Amino acid sequence: MFRRTFWFTAGAAAGVWATTKVNRKIKQLTPASLAAQAADKAIETGHKLKDFALDVREGMIRREAELGGALGLEAPADPELPVRPHFAVEPADPAGTPRTLPRTPHNRNEDH
Template sequence: MFRRTFWFTAGAAAGVWATTKVNRKLKQLTPESLAAQAANKAIDAGHKLKDFALDVRSGMARRESELGEALGLHASDDPELPAQRRPAAIDRPRHPGNKRPDNKHSYNRNEDH
């Protein structure tokens, strides 16, 4: 009798375990789950790509400074900015060749026609 009970319990446990595994796998294969997995992998790939780009950028800066030192190009830490350009004057002086007075409008050819 003990033997039958043991095998019955072992079979029931194996059935529950197999059913649980199959249900989990079916839930993983639904379209929503597949889309979520793809999105997670894309996000992970983006993070890895960003980390790679940051590593490359820091390596480039380090190598550039090494080359600058080797070639004797010492860039100052605080480079001087170029001089600020003057803003354009709003009221420009009239050109000396302009004979027209300031209070009259220019001649309009369409007035005579």
């Protein structure tokens, strides 16, 4: 009698455990859950990329300071200063007309 009760209870517990596992896995595979998991991974990856970029920037500034010291350039790099943009068109002269690069009259890459 005791053996039957033990095995019945063990079977019922195994069934409940298996049912819960299957239901959890089914809930994990719903489209809404998969989208939430993908969004979480994307956010986590974004944070890792941001941390990597900050580490690279810190290393660049440190190395630039080392090179500046080795070359005798003692102007410290201020990370708060904006980077000067490079334009294809140079800034306007004092008269206000922009200076541009000379243009060729035809496309030199065409076969003539």
